[in-house]
Amino acid sequence: GNSVTQMEGPVTLxxxxxxxxxxxxxxxxxxSLFWYVQYPGEGLQLLLKATKAxxxxxxxxxxxxxxxxxxxxxxxxxxxxxxxxxxxxxxxRNSGGGADGLTFGKGTHLIIQP
Amino acid sequence: ETGVTQSPTHLIKTRGxxxxxRCSSQSGHNTVSWYQQALGQGPQxxxxxxxxxxxxxxxxxxxxxxxxxxNYSSELNxxxxxxxxxxxxxCASSLDAYNEQFFGPGTRxxxx
Numbered sequence: 001g002n003s004v005t006q007m008e009g010p011v012t013l014x015x016x017x018x019x020x021x022x023x024x025x026x027x028x029x030x031x032s033l034f035w036y037v038q039y040p041g042e043g044l045q046l047l048l049k050a051t052k053a054x055x056x057x058x059x060x061x062x063x064x065x066x067x068x069x070x071x072x073x074x075x076x077x078x079x080x081x082x083x084x085x086x087x088x089x090x091x092x093r094n095s096g097g098g099a100d101g102l103t104f105g106k107g108t109h110l111i112i113q114p
Numbered sequence: 115e116t117g118v119t120q121s122p123t124h125l126i127k128t129r130g131x132x133x134x135x136r137c138s139s140q141s142g143h144n145t146v147s148w149y150q151q152a153l154g155q156g157p158q159x160x161x162x163x164x165x166x167x168x169x170x171x172x173x174x175x176x177x178x179x180x181x182x183x184x185n186y187s188s189e190l191n192x193x194x195x196x197x198x199x200x201x202x203x204x205c206a207s208s209l210d211a212y213n214e215q216f217f218g219p220g221t222r223x224x225x226x
Contacts, residue, residue, distance in 0.1 A: 004156070036217075043118070043204060043217035044157070089156050099170030099211050101147055101159025 002027045006090045006105035013080055014113050021075040021108045023064075023090035031092040033057075033066050033073040034102065038087045047075075047088070085112045116141060118207050118218035126224045127195050135190045135221045139207030146188040147215055148180060151202040163188055164211050192223075200225045 006023045013019060025031065032051045036044040048057030053068035062077045073090060090105040119138045127133050139146050145164045149157035159172035163182035177193040186207070192199055202222050206215035 041219070043219045044206075045217070046214055049214075091156075099162055099164075101149070101162055101170060101172055102157070102215065103159070104156030106154070106156045 002031070002092060002094065002100075002103040004090050004092055004103055004105035006088075006108050009087075009107070009109035010111050011108060012111045012113065015082055016079045017112075019075070019077040019080045019084075019110070021088055021090075021110070023073045023075065023105060025071050025073065025090070025092050027071075027092055027094065027103075029095045030068075031094055033064070034091040034093070035062070035064055035073070035075050036089040036091060036104075038089065038107070040086075044089065080110075080112050082112045082114050085110055118205060118216050120203075120205050120218040120221050122221060123219070124222045124224075126226065128226050129195055129197060131195050131225075132191065132193045133195060133223060135192075135203050135205075135223070137188045137190070137205030137207075137218060139186045139188070139205075140216050143207035143209055143216070144186050145208045145211050145213075146182055146186065147206045147208070148188070148190045149204040149206065150174075150199075151204055151220070152198075153201070157204055160190070162211065169211060195225045197225050199223065 003026045034049045035047040048059040050057040050066035056065045087107045091102045147162040148160040151157040162170040166182045182188045202220040206217045
């Protein structure tokens with residue numbers, strides 16, 4: 001079955017530091033890959049996505065590249081801000097469509113200190 | 115445009131009871147998916163409704179059931195509550211089963 005593994009948190013960084021959150025996956029076929037962010041007391045928000053190999057998703061300074069050869073979708077940002085503090089989830093969806101739902105990793109809690 | 119809303123925000127039940135959670139989908143969306151998020155874990159897919167029919171289900175027992183109404187709002191029903199059912203229940207709506215899912219803020223269920 002499908003699974004997503006992401007680095008354990010919490011990850012604590014200083015403002016303006018470089019961020020990497022690792023994500024690897026196991027899936028049949030060619031899934032679509034996503035990063036979601038969850039701010040305290042709120043629901044999940046889609047941060048970025050990629051639907052095929054070598055695609056790069058980007059949004060709000062965050063980037064992730066779909067690497068089929070390493071089954072990875074690592075999240076990066078060049079300079080983090082205090083406002084980026086949140087829980088980040090890597091997720092996948094089968095290429096057959098949405099009826100199987102999204103498969104999420106356990107989440108990585110990111111803490112940015114001023 | 116109103117986003118996905120869920121009610122209630124918080125709920126406390128005792129073991130063995132039944133609970134109903136509600137979700138209003140975003141305007142124009144005909145698909146609703148439900149997820150369970152235990153503390154410190156990622157969301158787990160419960161099931162999905164498309165145009166009032168269940169069209170996908172995760173690894174959850176039959177005591178988790180749902181409905182979708184003609185206006186595409188949805189309910190999640192859980193019978194015979196267990197302590198492990200304590201979690202944040204998230205609803206997500208989408209234009210159809212293949213499009214981006216937009217999540218609501220969730221309902222926090224505590225089972226004592």
